[in-house]
Amino acid sequence: MKAEGSSGLEQTVIRIGHFEFLNGYPLYYGLEKGAGWGCFHLVNGVPTVLNRMLLQGELDISPVSSIECAAHAAELLFLPRVSITADGAVDSIRLISSRPISEIGTVAVTQQSATSVVLLKILLKQKYGLDPAYGALDGGIDEALGSHDAVLLIGDQALGAHYGAVGAYSYDLGEEWKSFTGLPMVFALWAVRRPFFARRAEETLEVQDRLCYSVEYCRGHWDEVVAAAACVYPFDEELLFSYFDKLRYDFSDEYRAGLAEFYRRAVEIGEAEPAPELEFIQV
Known part of the structure; x- marks a missing residue:
């Protein structure tokens, strides 16, 4: 192989x-x-x-x-x-934020996964009643958090950011979806x-x-x-x-x-x- x-x-x-x-x-x-x-x-x-x-x-x-x-x-x-x-928490689809999710007004989103971006928009709009401004994630995480309230990460980058305690808040979108819908x-x-x-x-x-x-x-x-x-x-x-x-x-x-x-x-x-x-x- x-x-x-x-x-x-x-x-x-x-x-x-x-x-x-x-x-x-x-x-x-x-x-x-x-x-x-x-x-x-x-x-x-x-x-x-x-x-x-x-x-x-x-x-x-x-x-x-x-x-x-x-x-x-x-x-x-x-x-x-x-x-x-994932039937609940997944760890590798993460919203990393400098503030509580209810206060998020701008989000930089990964360009590596369209599904994760749509999932985030569903959760923010339908679960939290939010309609933030979205921008593309360009450059590093720290740079993105300097110009946005939160950043959507996927894959190994999300794992590294979460376990490296990057950002004040870290939300697992698999867990958020499960608590919202009761479904995987x-x-x-x-x-x-x-x-x-x-x-x-x-x-x-x-x-x-x-x-x-x-x-x-x-x-x-x-x-x-x-x-x-x-x-x-x-x-x-x-x-x-x-x-x-x-x-x-x-x-x-x-x-x-x-x-x-x-x-x-x-x-x-x-x-x-x-x-x-x-x-x-x-x-």
Whole structure:
């Protein structure tokens, strides 16, 4: 297994999007442990980049941010057994603020995840009755907090800021969503381009099987997985154990309900158009 850019790949190679963030680690780690696995390449990127690459045909299969799944439902098919979900606190989707959330008037938001931005807007508008001014997060966190009341961070940057006690207040958006709706928050699904699936359905299902195998392998070997992750990411093993314990990678009926509620509220606040039902591959 190798992660690299997408240039120079032969057509027979399955190009799979590879989340650079820690939350995707268990989905990929076990791939190397499986036997009989065909030829594939992992292509690195943050969520917004992988979304674009899949839609432009530069990837064949990839995790896709939840809000983009709805926006491009006509172009994609979705794998029914895999997601990136949190049923409560997630740690890596954080609103870091210099003041209490009820007093926030300006927010600098990450440009790496459209779903997290929409989630924040839902929570601030519908849970807290706020309509702050939003700006793009450019530069460092301290710089952003110097010109905004709060900053939305995702991924490893959010983990580092939270555990490094950056900002006076730190709000976990997974926890905020759960307390507001009582439902899990689905951050990403796995999708395949329809033309690719039409040609290579069996291999697509094999990818799904391997992703599920990877997660199951990690569940049975957390000591090994955490030790390996600690060599790659700048976090200690205690934090890694705690973080991985918060993440879910299957896609149950309850998670589907959480996703539907997210879409409903995104439409209500004008951040999404009513979309057709997502079409999942029949297994």
